[in-house]
Amino acid sequence: MKQIEITFVRVYMTDDEERHAHLVKRLHDEEKVRGVTVFRGVSGFGPSGRMHEARLVDLALDLPLVIEFFDTPEKVRRILDHLEDQIAPGHIVTWPATVHE
Amino acid sequence: MKQIEITFVRVYMTDDEERHAHLVKRLHDEEKVRGVTVFRGVSGFGPSGRMHEARLVDLALDLPLVIEFFDTPEKVRRILDHLEDQIAPGHIVTWPATVHE
Amino acid sequence: MKQIEITFVRVYMTDDEERHAHLVKRLHDEEKVRGVTVFRGVSGFGPSGRMHEARLVDLALDLPLVIEFFDTPEKVRRILDHLEDQIAPGHIVTWPATVHE
Numbered sequence: 216m217k218q219i220e221i222t223f224v225r226v227y228m229t230d231d232e233e234r235h236a237h238l239v240k241r242l243h244d245e246e247k248v249r250g251v252t253v254f255r256g257v258s259g260f261g262p263s264g265r266m267h268e269a270r271l272v273d274l275a276l277d278l279p280l281v282i283e284f285f286d287t288p289e290k291v292r293r294i295l296d297h298l299e300d301q302i303a304p305g306h307i308v309t310w311p312a313t314v315h316e
Numbered sequence: 317m318k319q320i321e322i323t324f325v326r327v328y329m330t331d332d333e334e335r336h337a338h339l340v341k342r343l344h345d346e347e348k349v350r351g352v353t354v355f356r357g358v359s360g361f362g363p364s365g366r367m368h369e370a371r372l373v374d375l376a377l378d379l380p381l382v383i384e385f386f387d388t389p390e391k392v393r394r395i396l397d398h399l400e401d402q403i404a405p406g407h408i409v410t411w412p413a414t415v416h417e
Numbered sequence: 418m419k420q421i422e423i424t425f426v427r428v429y430m431t432d433d434e435e436r437h438a439h440l441v442k443r444l445h446d447e448e449k450v451r452g453v454t455v456f457r458g459v460s461g462f463g464p465s466g467r468m469h470e471a472r473l474v475d476l477a478l479d480l481p482l483v484i485e486f487f488d489t490p491e492k493v494r495r496i497l498d499h500l501e502d503q504i505a506p507g508h509i510v511t512w513p514a515t516v517h518e
Contacts, residue, residue, distance in 0.1 A: 216501055216509075223510065227351065243462055249507060250429065252461035252481045257381075259353035260344055279353045280459075285510060295416060299317055304417035305350060307317075308324065308386060315497060316506035328452065358482075360454035361445055380454045396517060400418055405518035406451060408418075409425065409487060 216315040222291035223312040226282040226302055229267055230255060235280050238301065242284060246294045249314075251284040262305050285312060317416040323392035324413040327383040327403055330368055331356060336381050339402070343385060347395045350415075352385040363406050386413060418517040424493035425514040428484040428504055431469055432457060437482050440503065444486060448496050451516075453486040464507050487514060 228235050235253065242248050256279035258268040267277050286294070295307060329336050336354065343349045357380035359369040368378050387395070396408060430437050437455065444450045458481035460470040469479050497509060
């Protein structure tokens with residue numbers, strides 16, 4: 216397999232349908248990243264310290280949500296520049312990784 | 317965006333409500349980490365080799381659970397020292413990452 | 418705690434029961450990795466660009482699935498050699514990490 220150096224990204228939000236759907240659509244339609252996966256957490260808290268937790272199965276609007284994607288370091292840098300005004304500070308984490316293809 | 321070097325942590329447990337809730341509460345109340353997200357896996361196994369799997373929707377107590385958090389390397393080192401006696405060996409994984417804020 | 422250098426692996430698939438169950442079984446029975454966790458995403462897309470999304474709770478067959486595991490760099494290299502023909506190109510991501518035990 217060929218190995219390509221990438222930057223791996225995790226963006227932390229809560230499960231506000233519209234906002235996260237907008238970000239995924241943008242990564243898909245405009246930024247054209249290689250792939251995106253969205254995960255819903257079962258509980259968590261952010262810098263505000265306020266706990267988000269699933270107490271009722273049908274009340275998932277306030278749960279943590281992670282939008283995960285990866286692409287070349289240059290492309291991720293460009294995407295993060297575009298996202299800067301849309302994501303709260305401290306909610307984007309990146310690290311170097313390798314994709315095997 | 318400003319970039320801060322952090323240590324990213326994933327702690328692997330099974331879905332024993334009390335034990336993981338205790339850990340999240342501790343990270344929140346005492347260690348005051350920047351944020352924690354808890355994810356439930358749909359199946360998995362640990363060093364024991366015993367499979368954990370969701371066969372019944374309402375029987376989720378034995379599913380894998382990951383508690384994810386990040387903070388400065390010094391703070392994470394201190395937290396891991398505190399957790400040493402509470403988490404089974406081989407169930408904590410860390411790597412260096414960058415938070416954008 | 419003792420620290421051991423590992424390679425952390427995430428394999429991206431969709432929720433085709435048989436295929437992912439086969440991979441987990443193989444990692445368990447044959448490769449004997451230290452542990453595997455499977456997570457189901459709530460939406461996502463891969464290199465094909467086609468969106469996978471949960472619209473109906475009971476129609477989860479097409480959702481993204483991540484199979485996560487870690488082991489020593491040598492062992493992971495050997496496992497990835499074995500998986501080469503089973504996983505679509507660009508669907509395996511790895512990075513160096515540390516396990517605490």
